[in-house]
Amino acid sequence: MASYIIRNVSKSVTLLRLNDTDVKYFEANWHIPEGITYNAYVIKGKDGAVLIDLWKQKYSDLFLEALKQVVEPAEIRYVVVNHAEPDHTGALEAFSEVNPNAIVVAFPIAESLLRAKYNFKNQFKSLKNDESLSLSDITLKFIYTPWVHWPETMMTYYEQERILFTCDAFGSYSIPDGVDDQVADKEYERYSEKYLVTVIGSYRDNLLKNIEKLNLEGIKPAIIAPSHGLIWSKNPERVIQLYTRWARGESDEKKAVIIYASMYGSIESVVKKIKDSLPGVNFKTFAFTDNKRDDIEDALTEANGAKVVVIASPTYEVGPHPSIAQLIDIFSMKMKGLNKPTVLLTSYGWSSTADKRNLKAMQDAGFKVIDQATFKEKIAENDLKRIVSSISAALSSQP
Ligand SMILES: Cc1cc2nc3c(=O)[nH]c(=O)nc-3n(C[C@H](O)[C@H](O)[C@H](O)COP(=O)(O)O)c2cc1C
Ligand SMILES: [Fe+2]
Ligand SMILES: [Fe+2]
Structure with a gap:
């Protein structure tokens, strides 16, 4: 009432x-x-x-x-x-x-x-x-x-x-x-x-x-x-x-935001590997899975003050998963031009344009894509290592 x-x-x-x-x-x-x-x-x-x-x-x-x-x-x-x-x-x-x-x-x-x-x-x-x-x-x-x-x-x-x-x-x-x-x-x-x-x-x-x-x-x-x-x-x-x-999208803490979708666990297991590799980092994670749908507005709010944003999507009908497509669309509306360090991860089974589409959309939205990895179901060890060090570097950089 x-x-x-x-x-x-x-x-x-x-x-x-x-x-x-x-x-x-x-x-x-x-x-x-x-x-x-x-x-x-x-x-x-x-x-x-x-x-x-x-x-x-x-x-x-x-x-x-x-x-x-x-x-x-x-x-x-x-x-x-x-x-x-x-x-x-x-x-x-x-x-x-x-x-x-x-x-x-x-x-x-x-x-x-x-x-x-x-x-x-x-x-x-x-x-x-x-x-x-x-x-x-x-x-x-x-x-x-x-x-x-x-x-x-x-x-x-x-x-x-x-x-x-x-x-x-x-x-x-x-x-x-x-x-x-x-x-x-x-x-x-x-x-x-x-x-x-x-x-x-x-x-x-x-x-x-x-x-x-x-x-x-x-x-x-x-x-x-x-x-x-x-x-x-x-x-x-x-x-x-x-x-x-x-x-200005400024951050006052060393915070990394991960936003991911995962239908059958491939992306989710990569997200877990990244978090396990950086135990001291303040990660805020937002998931779209078969039993969880975090609030997109909370993801946006945390991303606004984050030092680095990680967006991870499986391929779905050749493009990004619908939850991630929507998120990126909202980013391009509400978070444009912040030049925020961003990492993109894409998994696929047979053929994908999700990585290219997400890269273009995020760059058009004025995000600074500092690294990306595209993989068939499982991420390669050297890609994982590189991604982890890119996130780590972004977290310790000055604004
Ligand atoms: C509904 C659905 C649609 C998919 N569409 C594509 C596709 O168009 N191209 C492709 O390469 N893989 C496609 N895949 C395969 C997934 O992208 C791939 O298995 C991915 O690693 C799944 O990640 P996840 O386990 O985190 O959901 C599709 C999978 C599902 C379940
Ligand atoms: Fe208003
Ligand atoms: Fe108002």
Whole structure:
């Protein structure tokens, strides 16, 4: 059962957080047993209130119920849409029923997306460039930060209290017990990295560019308030550092990730030989076999911070095994251009193009293939030795 939390963030800002425990596959794709939150915010001023982002449509009734506990909906003068994606705008129709007069503030692409999807009467204030809006004691600066995560995404800076509302940027999966970064432990960081890789992974460069833009504009928030996960009020720099490192795919530990498929054990026995040959190494292994199917999103998250990635596939209908083909396809979408050292292993029975196809796909995705071996059922001893030393060398190299 979904639930919500209402919490004061500062003197004039209140968080309305929906804890979504119903969602199983975010974006109809990513398995998130940990759940996710949608954070909306209300800023209350002398001359009315501002609503920043909303919730998913399914929770419209709960949204209005929560909102009414914080402010009379008719007092809301502006609804700021940082991002038009329905996880943050779905409740707009329901909101419009109770307040058709509030003005929706958004960039033009967001306006066209919202008008196409929803029926509502509210007028727009269409933003042209980065600009500010004043409502007596509330000054908001809108910063266009395209492609974090869609072309219309922006951030909103509330100047009086130095709070930056970042929507998807600096967001995370999971439903933490607390609402701020006092409870941001290693497990939470893993969910944040998983969120970054799966949702914003294709737009890493845009994220880094926009972090740079915030710097150039001298925006030094006291609080970073995203629309998924925790609010960073104790240590806002921390989430910027973490996100920067993850966007670059940097590793802070000597970690090798092995992702393999194996139908009848050939690949699995090679994987075991490699691991047995490197006993001190921190291997994270993800398997697709006849009795195991690890979560692809966990494999992606671990691969993001790995020093070396090993991908091992049997041949299947001349090409790679379907699980590995899908994985490589997702790598080329979400992990492009990281130049990560990669080892490819392929087994076959009679005729295979899997090795060539995987090599091309991984190189096209911007991975650095440092070694590969193709073998008929069993790997040759000298190939195994070479592969083991390639993995070992990659693990001890500096970034
Ligand atoms: C369903 C299936 C399809 C296969 N297709 C091919 C193929 O097209 N070309 C080939 O050379 N080997 C093919 N093979 C043989 C496997 O690639 C080979 O036995 C491989 O070593 C199996 O590795 P594994 O035991 O780790 O699953 C196929 C095997 C299976 C079970
Ligand atoms: Fe989004
Ligand atoms: Fe989102």
